[in-house]
Amino acid sequence: MRHIISVLLENEPGALSRVSGLFSARGYNIESLTVAPTEDATLSRMTIVTSGSDDVIEQINKQLNKLVDVVKVIDLSEGDHIERELMLVKVRAVGKDREEMKRMADIFRGRIIDVTERDYTIELTGSGSKLDAFLKAVSREVILETVRTGASGIGRGDRVLKL
Amino acid sequence: MEISGAEIVVRCLQAENVEHVFGYPGGAVLFIYDELFKQNRVKHVLVRHEQAAVHAADGYARASGRVGVALVTSGPGVTNAVTGIATAYMDSIPVVIITGQVPTHAIGQDAFQEVDTVGITRPCVKHNFLVKDVRDIAATMKKAFYLAASGRPGPIVVDIPKDVTAAKARFDYPESIGMRSYNPVTKGHGGQIKKALSLLMKAERPMIYTGGGVVLGDATKELTQLVRKLGFPCTSTLMGLGGFPASDAQFLGMLGMHGTYEANMAMQHCDVLLAIGARFDDRVIGNPKHFFDEKRKIIHIDIDPSSISKRVRVDVPIVGDVRDVLQELLKQLGSGSAKQDAASLKTWWAQIELWRARDSLKYDRASPLIKPQFVIQKLHETTRGEAYVTSDVGQHQMWAAQFYKFEKPRRWINSGGLGTMGFGMPAAMGVQLAHPKDTVVCVTGESSIMMCIQELSTCKQYRLPLKIVNLNNRYMGMVRQWQEFFHGNRYAESYMDALPDFVRLAESFGHVGMRIEKPGDVEAALAEAFKRKSDLVFMDFITDQAENVYPMIPGGKGLSEMILV
Ligand SMILES: Cc1cc2nc3c(=O)[nH]c(=O)nc-3n(C[C@H](O)[C@H](O)[C@H](O)COP(=O)(O)OP(=O)(O)OC[C@H]3O[C@@H](n4cnc5c(N)ncnc54)[C@H](O)[C@@H]3O)c2cc1C
Ligand SMILES: Cc1ncc(C[n+]2csc(CCOP(=O)(O)OP(=O)(O)O)c2C)c(N)n1
Ligand SMILES: [Mg+2]
Numbered sequence: 001m002r003h004i005i006s007v008l009l010e011n012e013p014g015a016l017s018r019v020s021g022l023f024s025a026r027g028y029n030i031e032s033l034t035v036a037p038t039e040d041a042t043l044s045r046m047t048i049v050t051s052g053s054d055d056v057i058e059q060i061n062k063q064l065n066k067l068v069d070v071v072k073v074i075d076l077s078e079g080d081h082i083e084r085e086l087m088l089v090k091v092r093a094v095g096k097d098r099e100e101m102k103r104m105a106d107i108f109r110g111r112i113i114d115v116t117e118r119d120y121t122i123e124l125t126g127s128g129s130k131l132d133a134f135l136k137a138v139s140r141e142v143i144l145e146t147v148r149t150g151a152s153g154i155g156r157g158d159r160v161l162k163l
Numbered sequence: 164m165e166i167s168g169a170e171i172v173v174r175c176l177q178a179e180n181v182e183h184v185f186g187y188p189g190g191a192v193l194f195i196y197d198e199l200f201k202q203n204r205v206k207h208v209l210v211r212h213e214q215a216a217v218h219a220a221d222g223y224a225r226a227s228g229r230v231g232v233a234l235v236t237s238g239p240g241v242t243n244a245v246t247g248i249a250t251a252y253m254d255s256i257p258v259v260i261i262t263g264q265v266p267t268h269a270i271g272q273d274a275f276q277e278v279d280t281v282g283i284t285r286p287c288v289k290h291n292f293l294v295k296d297v298r299d300i301a302a303t304m305k306k307a308f309y310l311a312a313s314g315r316p317g318p319i320v321v322d323i324p325k326d327v328t329a330a331k332a333r334f335d336y337p338e339s340i341g342m343r344s345y346n347p348v349t350k351g352h353g354g355q356i357k358k359a360l361s362l363l364m365k366a367e368r369p370m371i372y373t374g375g376g377v378v379l380g381d382a383t384k385e386l387t388q389l390v391r392k393l394g395f396p397c398t399s400t401l402m403g404l405g406g407f408p409a410s411d412a413q414f415l416g417m418l419g420m421h422g423t424y425e426a427n428m429a430m431q432h433c434d435v436l437l438a439i440g441a442r443f444d445d446r447v448i449g450n451p452k453h454f455f456d457e458k459r460k461i462i463h464i465d466i467d468p469s470s471i472s473k474r475v476r477v478d479v480p481i482v483g484d485v486r487d488v489l490q491e492l493l494k495q496l497g498s499g500s501a502k503q504d505a506a507s508l509k510t511w512w513a514q515i516e517l518w519r520a521r522d523s524l525k526y527d528r529a530s531p532l533i534k535p536q537f538v539i540q541k542l543h544e545t546t547r548g549e550a551y552v553t554s555d556v557g558q559h560q561m562w563a564a565q566f567y568k569f570e571k572p573r574r575w576i577n578s579g580g581l582g583t584m585g586f587g588m589p590a591a592m593g594v595q596l597a598h599p600k601d602t603v604v605c606v607t608g609e610s611s612i613m614m615c616i617q618e619l620s621t622c623k624q625y626r627l628p629l630k631i632v633n634l635n636n637r638y639m640g641m642v643r644q645w646q647e648f649f650h651g652n653r654y655a656e657s658y659m660d661a662l663p664d665f666v667r668l669a670e671s672f673g674h675v676g677m678r679i680e681k682p683g684d685v686e687a688a689l690a691e692a693f694k695r696k697s698d699l700v701f702m703d704f705i706t707d708q709a710e711n712v713y714p715m716i717p718g719g720k721g722l723s724e725m726i727l728v
Contacts, residue, residue, distance in 0.1 A: 163341065
């Protein structure tokens with residue numbers, strides 16, 4: 001099953017490679033991994049999207065906790081949570097596509113953030129499946145380039161990951 | 164006053180009361196060597212290969228319960244040390260390895276003798292550090308020693324660039340160190356312990372399975388009390404030997420791939436299993452699918468949550484330090500009113516005695532050739548079971564484990580998890596330095612000993628009177644045994660040709676060598692060797708080449724599928 005795991009870790013050089021090394025050494029899946037410093041500059045927060053049987057997910061949690069740089073781990077999928085991903089898509093915007101792309105961006109609540117005579121760059125945020133849906137909705141030939149950040153997740157309400 | 168980073172390193176070692184550092188110099192650590200030279204509290208032991216430095220520090224740690232320390236230079240010094248680091252990691256041994264690094268401004272430039280030490284060692288250390296500022300050395304060293312020895316122990320690498328050892332700072336060694344990201348649990352959960360106790364009381368066919376955690380956690384006393392109070396059978400992994408006295412009637416011997424028939428059968432057929440500081444390794448339970456039994460209840464005590472329910476689902480997990488948890492268990496046992504099922508236990512023991520009567524460790528005692536098992540039995544008698552015994556890896560290791568009956572913890576020192584040939588002699592050097600007055604034996608094979616043979620030179624320099632028992636079968640015996648059983652007797656590359664004359668080899672290093680070729684000469688040779696208290700004696704026993712280790716569970720099979728003699 002798919003799990004989304006949040007990790008609070010020391011903002012030390014090499015901390016990221018300890019986590020990614022753990023996943024590759026033990027053969028765990030990584031669908032995506034995002035990391036950036038938090039409001040407390042000594043801490044980084046990571047969101048890992050992974051999948052595996054219950055036993056594997058239990059080991060992933062334990063192994064993450066065992067890393068000396070890791071301060072806290074929560075499996076967001078165990079409760080209510082929100083996840084968002086950012087995608088930038090560059091699409092061809094000439095002829096009839098120009099109007100069509102504008103319309104698609106609106107429907108998906110995207111924003112056009114760069115415009116040239118020949119193309120648009122659209123910014124979209126949402127769950128991974130919403131971004132997938134957008135890519136499905138526009139024809140393949142129109143898409144020039146995409147870049148996605150991978151999911152970031154946060155618990156709902158008073159589910160807070162903090163020191 | 165400000166002092167150099169190198170001096171800070173040495174002052175940290177002094178503050179940790181480090182007696183011995185095992186190392187080998189080179190460009191990146193010259194400032195540190197200079198500071199070692201200027202003092203005499205921390206003694207440096209010059210090995211002949213960096214692998215041996217880490218094995219020696221590791222052996223020192225295993226035998227003494229203290230943190231072992233190694234010091235190596237950058238680049239090849241580090242890569243040579245990696246085998247030693249991985250060996251310590253797999254067996255959870257507290258070692259601090261200080262590695263030199265190229266100067267900070269040269270890092271990343273493919274500088275002379277540069278390797279990414281933190282990157283190379285990351286998967287085989289508990290943690291590692293690159294110290295980029297001289298002001299961080301003291302706190303990092305404090306963390307290193309704390310991390311190495313606390314929780315589940317393990318090796319810690321501290322990588323220090325040369326310019327950082329030359330730079331100056333004030334020296335303040337922290338009294339203690341707190342780390343918000345590292346808080347190992349030591350006290351077991353009271354409710355879980357209560358649950359465990361009630362399961363144990365209801366057991367009809369109970370079994371206690373102990374491992375290296377008992378030795379690492381110094382819990383022999385508590386374990387012995389518990390086993391005797393409960394009257395249950397007890398077995399141990401290779402790593403736990405000596406954690407419970409081998410001569411006790413409740414001890415069934417080692418379990419696992421080369422464990423006794425009674426230990427493996429009792430493990431397979433028990434209805435309540437108490438696992439203590441053991442990690443259900445594949446060499447122990449074989450295939451988890453075959454081990455699985457829906458009705459069996461498992462209680463597991465371990466300080467590392469990730470050891471629990473890793474290979475086998477556990478019913479009552481107890482995370483904590485083995486000694487703390489066993490003390491609490493004993494307390495609850497003393498105050499509880501639950502009665503054991505005495506009749507069932509009696510029937511269970513009757514069954515176990517039937518298994519024991521198979522005498523699964525028997526061998527041909529009338530053979531005209533020297534049987535390796537016989538040598539170990541006589542070694543046990545000659546040393547009255549009191550020696551520290553290290554070993555290398557192979558058949559000889561298994562025979563030492565099966566036939567040297569360890570009564571006390573920290574006497575049996577071997578590489579279990581990584582299975583590193585070459586471990587035995589350097590580890591024995593560390594043991595001998597930890598216990599200068601005690602008898603230290605290295606049981607080895609003619610192939611393993613060649614992997615770190617250069618250390619005979621170190622033994623000479625520091626007058627380490629090891630007793631080396633070479634069970635010389637002219638084969639990589641363990642490999643040959645697998646080839647005999649599973650590869651149609653095709654002994655591909657497992658015959659050891661062109662072996663040295665070990666007697667003259669030992670003599671050339673300034674030691675005493677002996678060759679023993681007849682069973683009738685074994686006892687006298689051992690007696691003679693152990694009389695030479697201040698000499699290293701290399702005993703080359705020419706043993707039966709065809710002998711195999713029994714019982715044996717073939718890979719992928721279950722515990723009750725043993726090949727017996
Ligand atoms: C040729 C060869 C053959 C082998 N055959 C066998 C065999 O037949 N039988 C066998 O048993 N092994 C055998 N081994 C060894 C095997 O590979 C493993 O190394 C060994 O079984 C592991 O032992 P263990 O489970 O006691 O774990 P260890 O590696 O000793 O781990 C210790 C466990 O205790 C925990 N722990 C540490 N400190 C504490 C504490 N203070 N409190 C609580 N828990 C703690 C740790 O977290 C860990 O889970 C063989 C090895 C070789 C090289
Ligand atoms: C460094 C290393 N290389 C290879 C192996 C694989 N291996 C395990 S046992 C063994 C043979 C050991 O031979 P010897 O030391 O003569 O012991 P014996 O089995 O004959 O008693 C080998 C090659 C290993 N464990 N370690
Ligand atoms: Mg051999």
